[in-house]
Amino acid sequence: MANMGVGILKGLRVTLTHFINTYIEDLRYAGRRYFNQDIFEERQGLKATGAYTVQYPEEKIAVPERFRFVPFLVVNDQDMDNPGMEWCTACGICSKVCPPQCIWIVQENDAKTGRPIPRSEAFYIDIDICMNCGYCAEFCPFDSIKMDHDYELASYDRTRSHIHGKDKLNKPFSYWRSIAPTRATEEAEARGGWEHKDVLKAKSKAAAAEAKKVAATTAPAVSTPATSATVEAVEATPAATPVASPGASTPEERKAKREAALAKKRASQESQN
Amino acid sequence: MTDQLAPDLTQLDLDTTISILKEKFPQAISLDSRSGYSGIVVDKDKLIEVAQVIRDEMGFDYLSSATAVDYLGIEEGDPLEMVYHAYRTSGGSALVFKTKTDREEAKVPSLTSIYPGANFQEREAYDLFGIQFEGHPNLRRILLWEGFDGFPMRKDWKEAYYEAEHKPFDSRWPAGHVYRAEELNAYGSNVRYPADFDLSKLTDTSEEQIYSGMGLGVDVEEMPSNDHIKTDQLVVNMGPHHPSTHGVFRIVLTLDGETVDKLEPVMGYLHRNHEKIGERNTYLHNMPFTDRLDYISSLGNNFGYTLAVEHLLSNGSRYVPPTYRTQVIRVLMAELTRIVNHFWAIGFLLNDLGAFFTPALYAIAEREKILDFFEATTGARMMCNYFRFSGLAYDLPDRIRSVMNMVNDQVRDFNTMQYLTELINERLPRAIDELDRFLSDSEIVKTRSIGTGVLSASDAIAMSAAGPLLRASGVPYDVRRAEPYSIYPELDFDVCVRQNGDVYDRYMIRLDEMRESIRILKQILPRLEKTKGQSVAGNSQHTPRIPLGESYGRVENPKGELGFYVVSAGDDKGTKNPWRYHVRAPSFINLTPFSTMSHGQKVADIVVILGSIDIVLGETDR
Numbered sequence: 001m002a003n004m005g006v007g008i009l010k011g012l013r014v015t016l017t018h019f020i021n022t023y024i025e026d027l028r029y030a031g032r033r034y035f036n037q038d039i040f041e042e043r044q045g046l047k048a049t050g051a052y053t054v055q056y057p058e059e060k061i062a063v064p065e066r067f068r069f070v071p072f073l074v075v076n077d078q079d080m081d082n083p084g085m086e087w088c089t090a091c092g093i094c095s096k097v098c099p100p101q102c103i104w105i106v107q108e109n110d111a112k113t114g115r116p117i118p119r120s121e122a123f124y125i126d127i128d129i130c131m132n133c134g135y136c137a138e139f140c141p142f143d144s145i146k147m148d149h150d151y152e153l154a155s156y157d158r159t160r161s162h163i164h165g166k167d168k169l170n171k172p173f174s175y176w177r178s179i180a181p182t183r184a185t186e187e188a189e190a191r192g193g194w195e196h197k198d199v200l201k202a203k204s205k206a207a208a209a210e211a212k213k214v215a216a217t218t219a220p221a222v223s224t225p226a227t228s229a230t231v232e233a234v235e236a237t238p239a240a241t242p243v244a245s246p247g248a249s250t251p252e253e254r255k256a257k258r259e260a261a262l263a264k265k266r267a268s269q270e271s272q273n
Numbered sequence: 274m275t276d277q278l279a280p281d282l283t284q285l286d287l288d289t290t291i292s293i294l295k296e297k298f299p300q301a302i303s304l305d306s307r308s309g310y311s312g313i314v315v316d317k318d319k320l321i322e323v324a325q326v327i328r329d330e331m332g333f334d335y336l337s338s339a340t341a342v343d344y345l346g347i348e349e350g351d352p353l354e355m356v357y358h359a360y361r362t363s364g365g366s367a368l369v370f371k372t373k374t375d376r377e378e379a380k381v382p383s384l385t386s387i388y389p390g391a392n393f394q395e396r397e398a399y400d401l402f403g404i405q406f407e408g409h410p411n412l413r414r415i416l417l418w419e420g421f422d423g424f425p426m427r428k429d430w431k432e433a434y435y436e437a438e439h440k441p442f443d444s445r446w447p448a449g450h451v452y453r454a455e456e457l458n459a460y461g462s463n464v465r466y467p468a469d470f471d472l473s474k475l476t477d478t479s480e481e482q483i484y485s486g487m488g489l490g491v492d493v494e495e496m497p498s499n500d501h502i503k504t505d506q507l508v509v510n511m512g513p514h515h516p517s518t519h520g521v522f523r524i525v526l527t528l529d530g531e532t533v534d535k536l537e538p539v540m541g542y543l544h545r546n547h548e549k550i551g552e553r554n555t556y557l558h559n560m561p562f563t564d565r566l567d568y569i570s571s572l573g574n575n576f577g578y579t580l581a582v583e584h585l586l587s588n589g590s591r592y593v594p595p596t597y598r599t600q601v602i603r604v605l606m607a608e609l610t611r612i613v614n615h616f617w618a619i620g621f622l623l624n625d626l627g628a629f630f631t632p633a634l635y636a637i638a639e640r641e642k643i644l645d646f647f648e649a650t651t652g653a654r655m656m657c658n659y660f661r662f663s664g665l666a667y668d669l670p671d672r673i674r675s676v677m678n679m680v681n682d683q684v685r686d687f688n689t690m691q692y693l694t695e696l697i698n699e700r701l702p703r704a705i706d707e708l709d710r711f712l713s714d715s716e717i718v719k720t721r722s723i724g725t726g727v728l729s730a731s732d733a734i735a736m737s738a739a740g741p742l743l744r745a746s747g748v749p750y751d752v753r754r755a756e757p758y759s760i761y762p763e764l765d766f767d768v769c770v771r772q773n774g775d776v777y778d779r780y781m782i783r784l785d786e787m788r789e790s791i792r793i794l795k796q797i798l799p800r801l802e803k804t805k806g807q808s809v810a811g812n813s814q815h816t817p818r819i820p821l822g823e824s825y826g827r828v829e830n831p832k833g834e835l836g837f838y839v840v841s842a843g844d845d846k847g848t849k850n851p852w853r854y855h856v857r858a859p860s861f862i863n864l865t866p867f868s869t870m871s872h873g874q875k876v877a878d879i880v881v882i883l884g885s886i887d888i889v890l891g892e893t894d895r
Contacts, residue, residue, distance in 0.1 A: 007714030014711040015631060040683040046642060046692065046700045054683075062675035062682035064649040066667070092446035097815040099558035101442050104449030116447060124451040133561035133658045138666065139815045147652070149678045163451055179678050182670075 022050030035059055065180045068134040068147030070127045071103075073169045074176055080195065086170065087144030087196050089118035094136035094145050102129035103136060118198075123169060127153065128162045142197050143187045149179045283332025287366060290331050298323055305371060309588050309822015309841070312369025317381050320372050324357075324387045333359035333368050335750070336388035336737050338825065338836050338857040339395060341402040345376070345428040347842050347852070353379050353402055353427075356838065358825055358857075359388075362734055362748055364755035367825065374404065376427070383409035390737025393865050401426035401548070416541035416894060422465040425546055432549070433463040439850045440554055441816075484508065484525075506534060509876065513542050517625050517880040520890030524879065531875050536868040540861075543894035551854035555816050556582055559854065561658040563837075566856060567892040568655055570614045572606040572647070573830040575660035579603075580758055581826025581837035582662050582819065586812070589820035589847065595663045598807035600760045601800045602665055605693075606657075607828070608790040608797070609643050612701060614831030615783040616640045618887040619708060622780060625884035626721050632712060639704040642696060649673035649689070664811020669801070690802070697794045705787050713781065722776035726870040726882035729774060736866040739859045740833025742886055745782045746774035752829035766793050776878075779885040786831075818847030832887055833859030856895055860888040 025043075026033055033043070034055050043052055044061065054061055071094075076085040095103040106122040109115060136145045148171075155161050173194075177184040193200045282293065291313055295302050301319035305312050315323045327333045338358040345351045352373040359368045374381050383406035384391045395406045396415040403424035406412055414421065423430050434454050436442050444450075466472065512523035521542035527534045547566065551559050563578045564571035586592045595603075620636030644654040650669055651659040659666050673687040712718050728738065733746040743750055751768040753761045769785035771778035819841045827836035836857030841848045863886050870882050 004716060007716045007719070011711045011715045014635075014707055018635065037683055041685045041687075044645075044683075044685055045687065046695045052638070058681060059683050060679060060681050062677050062679075062684045064652075064670075064673060064675045066650070066652040066670065067648060068652040090447065093815060095445040095449065096441040097557065098441075098445075099554060099561050101440055101445055103445060104451040105446045106449055107447035122449075122451075124449065126451065126453065129454075131561055132653065132656065134652055134666075135557070135561075135815070149676070152679070159453070163453070179676055181676070 018050060020050075025050045063149050063151070065182055067149055068132055068137070069151045070130050070132065070148055070153065070164070071125060071136050071145050071169070072148045072171045072175075073123060073166065074144045074146060074173050075170045076196070077172045077174045080173070081199070085196070086119065086166075087142055087173075088120050088123065089142055089144070089198070090116075090120035090123075091118070091141070093139050093141065097135045097139045099133055099135065100129045100131050102126040102131075120166075123166050125164045125169060126162065127164055128158060143191065144196070146176050146180070282330050283361065283363070285331070287368060290368060294323065294326065294331070297326060305369075307822075309585070309820065311823075312367075312371060314371045314373065317372040317374055320382050321384070321387065323370065324384055327359055327368060327370065328387055331368070332361050332363070334734055335360045335362050336384070336390045337367065337739075337827070337834060338838060338855070339384065339388075339391045339398065340838055340855045340857075341398040341404055341426070342840055342853045343376070343402060343426065343428045344842070351376050353404055355381050355398065355404065356823075357384070357391075358836070358838075360755070362750050362755075364750075366756055369825070379404040380407055381405070382407050383412075385409055388737065389735045390862065390865055392736075393862060394737075397861075400424070401546075403427065414541075416544040418541070420466060420470050422467045422470075425549055432546075433465065434458045438553070440558060511879070513539075518883065519621065519888060520893075522888070522890055522893065524883070526871070526876070526879065528876055531877075533871050533874050533876055533879060536871045536879070538864050538867055540864070540890075540893050543890045545895070547856065547895040548854055552851055554851075554854075555849050556662070556819055556851060557815060557817065559851070560660065561656065563856075564656040564658055565891055566858065566895065567614075567830065567832060567835070567860060567889045569617050569889055570610040570831045571655055571657045572610045572651075572659060573614075573828060574835065575657065576603060576607050576759075577826050577828040577830065577835045578837045578839075579660040579662060579826070580828060581824045581839045584824035584826055585819050585822055585839060585841050586662060586817075588822045593663050593812070595811065596804075596807050596809060597760075598668075598801075598804035599664050599809045599811070601797055601804055602669065602809065603660065604759055604761070604764070605794065605797045605801065606647075606659065608793050609646070611790045611831045612787050613640045613643050614887075615787045616704075616708075618831075618884075619712075619780060619783055622776075622881070622884040622887075623712065623718070625880045626718060628717075632708070635704075635711070636708060639701065642700060646673060646689075646692065646696065649675075661811035662817065665809040668809045690798075693801075694798060697791060697798060702788075702791055705784060705791070709784055713784070718780075719777065721878075721881060722780060722885075723773075725776045725878050726874060726885060727773070727775045728866055728870050732866060732869055733774065736869065737862050738833070738866050739863060740829070740831070741779055741782045741786065742833065742863050742866075744769055745771045745778040747772045752827055752834050756827070758828065764793050764796050776881055776885040816849050818844075818849060819851075820847050821845070823853075827857070830859060832889065832892070833863055835859055856892075858892045858895060860886075860890075860892040861895070864888065864893065 029036070029039060033039070035058060040059075042048070044054070074087045076082050076087075090105050090107040092105055092107070095101070095105050102125055104124040104126075105120050107116050108119045108121040110117050132147070134147050137147045188194050191197050191200055192204075282290070285293070291304070294313065295304075298319060301316040301323060302313050305314050336357060336359050338356075340356055342354045342356060344354060353376050354371050354373050356369065356371050359370070372381060379402070381404055383395055385395065386408065392410070393415060395409055396412060398404050399406060399409075399412055400414040400416050401424055413419070417425070425432070434457070436444070507528045509526050509528055510523060511526065512518040513521040518524065523539040523542070524536060525539055526536040547562065551562060554562065559578060560575060563574040566574050583592075583595070587594075616636040616639055620633035623632035624630060647657055648654045651657040651666065669689050671689060673685070673689050673692055675682075675684045675686070677684050728742070728746045730747040733743050733748055738746070747770060749768045749770040752758070754768050766789045769782050769789055771782050771785075821841050823838070823840045825836055825838050827834055834857065838853065838855040838857065839851050840853035842852040867883065867886060871879055874882065
């Protein structure tokens with residue numbers, strides 16, 4: 001075996017390269033290698049060589065927008081129309097779609113009539129059971145439950161502190177915008193404004209009624225009242241107004257759509273008979 | 274010379290095969306005519322004869338999956354049914370054969386004499402369904418412990434924390450007054466024992482069952498020895514808490530000096546009855562649970578389950594097939610997952626060889642770059658939960674960007690396509706070459722691994738080994754080519770194969786496969802660019818109804834063939850919860866040849882052989 005040991009030496013060269021690279025990086029950044037946001041992207045990117053340790057907790061890798069950890073509930077900001085308003089309507093979809101069934105919702109009933117109203121009396125998430133799948137946020141029709149980014153939840157007690165009630169779950173909308181700017185903008189575009197879906201709906205309804213009143217008093221208007229109403233509603237939203245949602249259409253269009261659907265249904269029924 | 278006129282039965286298509294079988298056994302075989310089902314139902318008295326013909330004459334030499342289904346309340350007589358999926362190693366689709374048995378006196382002949390790969394799977398069916406397999410060499414519980422009360426996968430068995438048959442539970446909404454499961458199900462009173470069970474058995478450490486199952490007496494025995502020294506075999510327990518077993522896994526072995534005579538894997542320490550949970554869940558609920566099977570390659574698990582459910586959905590009228598971009602991204606994810614897994618496997622194989630953590634850390638560091646992409650795309654590094662029926666959760670993000678939120682957060686921002694391009698074209702090939710340079714020629718690696726743990730091709734097929742284990746033994750079988758799914762037919766890649774079937778070849782084949790994955794990924798990149806803008810949205814229902822039928826979705830996962838056998842039965846309008854959800858776990862079935870590979874090896878090599886099989890206990894124990 002003439003070349004006995006050559007393979008090991010070849011392998012050790014790789015180890016040596018890794019070892020040396022670590023120090024080359026140190027020299028390159030001249031003592032400013034760690035705790036330095038300017039070079040973090042390079043250090044933790046595809047060009048990184050040598051040992052690329054992150055000095056947790058003095059420095060942490062910020063998580064990407066889509067990162068999901070234990071959900072929270074969205075409430076209105078202090079500077080919004082109805083500060084502290086909960087977005088949740090207690091529709092229960094999140095608790096149904098939750099795979100480990102860790103979401104518990106008590107729906108509120110009207111004090112006088114006893115009938116359920118779209119608001120939750122209590123909302124609990126057992127974070128020991130939550131598997132961070134993100135279905136609740138994905139299927140919520142009101143954008144009111146979102147996945148958080150705060151992964152440092154360790155505690156000494158698990159019986160009481162790990163069932164999160166509204167006191168821990170409620171977080172302002174601006175927080176959601178700060179941790180997931182892209183998603184928050186996309187969702188607002190789909191809703192037609194920064195506010196809650198129902199608020200926007202009520203607003204556009206009120207605006208439409210207003211416009212109708214105006215139209216009735218001041219002779220036939222040139223533009224159709226509905227379109228101007230949606231424009232108004234969108235303009236009424238805070239800064240960085242997203243474009244109007246593609247779903248918003250005039251009542252005429254909606255009526256035509258509905259009639260087409262009904263005709264289709266009738267035709268299919270006839271063909272079955 | 275064979276007769277030129279006689280047709281080669283091993284080349285026939287499925288329908289002809291079945292009709293020939295029916296001619297041969299007109300009494301014993303009937304077609305499975307239930308809607309959405311396929312294959313044949315065999316009379317259990319003739320099962321062995323039929324299986325013999327299926328293997329020897331029809332050429333279905335590879336038994337992929339054997340499992341049971343409980344049709345309580347669905348079919349007349351409430352039968353238990355054994356379902357077997359046999360394949361040809363030359364490729365093609367499955368011959369599914371089934372046999373029914375009475376639930377009170379559940380007895381089915383064991384197929385271990387024909388397909389030795391049925392060994393563990395039949396033990397699992399015995400353990401969870403209580404079917405007695407006549408002729409099985411070692412019919413004991415495998416995932417649960419002796420003394421467990423009842424057979425949990427039967428539909429009339431209920432767990433201690435039973436709340437309702439199906440999720441979603443009514444207690445959660447609209448009057449969801451929270452309580453912790455432990456309050457109703459207090460520790461100490463949450464285990465049931467059979468009426469005649471002797472509780473002192475639980476603290477009995479002699480474990481006669483295991484040892485007698487291996488043919489061992491507990492007393493000292495004198496063994497004949499050629500140098501006139503009185504000697505005895507030594508029984509050694511490795512694990513369950515042993516650093517080399519990659520989790521809570523135990524190996525009982527008998528040693529003659531340092532040479533291993535018999536070996537038996539003992540598992541189930543991480544068992545959670547994944548399948549029972551799966552049957553309580555809705556179809557969509559199961560997706561994040563599949564992540565937790567083989568947690569190194571969660572996206573591959575998602576892929577297999579999605580295929581199984583999509584096949585069921587395609588029985589219905591409302592099925593929308595996934596778009597081309599969806600398929601492209603799925604393959605991208607599956608191949609990146611393969612690289613992730615093989616980096617991990619090679620790293621830890623070297624740990625087992627004694628190169629403590631240097632190779633492992635080099636490999637894991639590269640894996641981290643892929644996980645960064647996973648995290649930005651799917652929202653999690655490992656528990657990705659990214660696939661949806663006929664679609665994906667979301668499209669690739671434009672930028673892999675992090676957001677400052679917590680104290681000391683450091684942010685990054687990359688263009689996704691640039692990141693992927695650089696990763697696939699530069700970083701990963703470089704890392705694989707480096708690993709190759711680092712290890713492949715090392716004399717220590719070679720001396721330890723060449724000729725260790727040899728598994729012959731015929732044994733590998735017979736024992737249903739899958740994935741790198743099978744291909745390193747010289748069988749070019751890869752589900753991506755044998756029964757192609759998704760867009761694999763249009764991609765150009767080779768099925769890797771090595772001939773010696775030892776630990777070194779199993780190491781080399783993982784390097785080969787990573788290189789093939791890079792080759793596939795390079796073809797995926799232009800497809801990603803071209804399909805930009807296409808929708809990837811899937812079925813938007815949160816509780817879809819799935820048409821009736823059975824389906825077996827299988828993918829070539831990094832660890833081997835991963836199959837999901839899903840049955841939708843009961844409601845004519847389609848079901849919200851799977852009636853049966855079975856996982857054909859490669860990590861579990863690949864342990865079947867472990868004892869064959871280990872016979873005659875040194876005890877130190879057992880660790881290496883186990884490392885070369887590459888198991889994950891989340892999947893083994895389920």
